[in-house]
Amino acid sequence: MSNVAIFAAHEGCPQHCSFCNQHVIAGQQKKVCAEDVTAALQIALQNPRHRENQIAFFGGSFTAMEKRDMQELLEATVPFRAQFAGIRISTRPDAVNTDILAFLKQYDVRAIELGAQSMDDTVLALNRRGHTAADVVRAAELIKAEGFELGLQMMTGLYGDSPQKTFATARQLIALQPATVRIYPTVVLEGTELDGLYQAGLFIPQSLEQAVEECAALMPLFEQAGIRIIRMGLHDSEEVKGKRTAGAYHPAFRELCQAKRYFEAASAALEGLPHGSYVLAVGSKYLSQMAGQKKENLRKLQAQGYQVKIIPDAALSAYQVKIVNREQD
């Protein structure tokens, strides 16, 4: 399932979080209105698989908007209700209550994603989130109790963050048993408070390598708990590329993490074996992940003394690497 994303940039947000500039992330400056929703959905109907798609309101704090604004956008979806697989929204943990959830149900909202970002109250305060970890727990439990699909979003490398806090956040989010999670490494964008801290030397952003390492290690925690990771890293966009001053950004961030996991799996399989040429098998769908971006994994293994040829084996699942044989040099 994919989304027809409609961005209500910063709508409803009571303040600016330190890292956020939705006008850049969404590439949009003007306030979204009912006509925008209608136009987006009419275009989306041209996709022959539109019935599998959800209408998604992202980019702001949907349930913190004025009720009449929320209603205007939701009413605009009503004529299209039979054509799409419901609605999903993203919002703040402190903007969820039983009245709002009852209101959303009338409009076929099925999934609610909460921007948790961190479960460390110090990190939340430093980044001007305006809510606590307890708000995340309360909202998540309410959303599930009312029968919505729960999604959670977390970030890595925030101001005041640490790998320990990030992994503690992941464990606490997993305990809330969401259906989905999005993981975003912090990107420093022009015009944000975080950029000011970075320019003043008060915030050292994660490098891309650090973020890949951390996020690659987070992935199995969610996967083992049966939680779908539906996004890793900001969407590829010219606006983000143009306004990024620092931080971990790559248009194919998830692929970098997958390749990192394959590199580690291959290194573990080869560990202790004599240097030389080997044939490694991986699942048929995963040949490019094993090779890495621009065959980086193969080059790194070669630098460790292993010349590797990869072949497919349909019996292998994700991140399984099997040594088939050692080739004669």
Ligand code: SF4
């Ligand atoms: S992170 Fe979310 S709540 Fe914070 S300013 Fe951005 S859209 Fe608003």
